[in-house]
Amino acid sequence: MLFNKKQKDRQLILLDENGFLLASCDSIFSTKNLRREPVFKDFPLVESIFPKVITMGLSDPKLRFSKIETTFGGLNGFYDFTFMRTDIDHRNPILWTILDYTRLYEDYYRSQQERQELAIAKELLRKV
């Protein structure tokens, strides 16, 4: 079953057509406080793209957003989000997967920071 095997760096969440949470494995963060309202309230990224997500069909490829930096809803780090329509007991909720890549992306962040600082400094020095 979808929620049987827990992975601490991956959270699976099922949403209905209105953005209400149907189920979550809560591997990364607790969704206890997200049950009364659509998850939009705590995740503006989801709110932004949900109109597109609910038009997705079962055969559509998953929608992926990489390197999301967030402090919302109990998440604090770098994550990838994917969204896809899934089939569970003849119902078709939205499966939202959160992948915690904080450790991986922290290294990526440091190298990009150094690379870009150097490029900016070089360009500004050329102007002098």
Added chain:
Amino acid sequence: MIKRKVILTGSFGVGKTSLFNRFVYSKFDEKYLTTIGVKVDKKSMTVEGKEVTLLLWDIAGEISQDKVPNSYFLESSAIIYVFDLTRPSTYANMEFDLNHLNEKVPGAIVKVVGNKRDLVSDEELQTIMQEVHQMPDIVTSAKTGDNVEQLFIDIAKSLIVDAI
């Protein structure tokens, strides 16, 4: 209520995150901190008697806009294309970038923003205006806050017109 997704894009180090932070959190940090992917937040404002909520996506800077992942553009109603007035490399590809953005998000409102006004003199600004492919819609300074609120008011006004 009008609620729309707005993306901030452009080359790296031009001040997209600083504009985002200035507008959303009223803060500015002198230190340059790169963005590796995307940060999203929202802010509501009342413009011309209408409540407008901007869902703002601060996207990692790319030298060329064709490097930005397609998924980031989904459902965008407006694009803020930012360049750095002090670095010609950040507006050298403006024509290509604006064409690319118009192809990716046809019909979106596009505002061109020249940022870091506090670092250039009036004379330098005149010279830069002659070099750019397209005159900026607004010139801002995230550091001083100059024109930042106005930029987002202008976006909100355009979105109101678009929604009618």
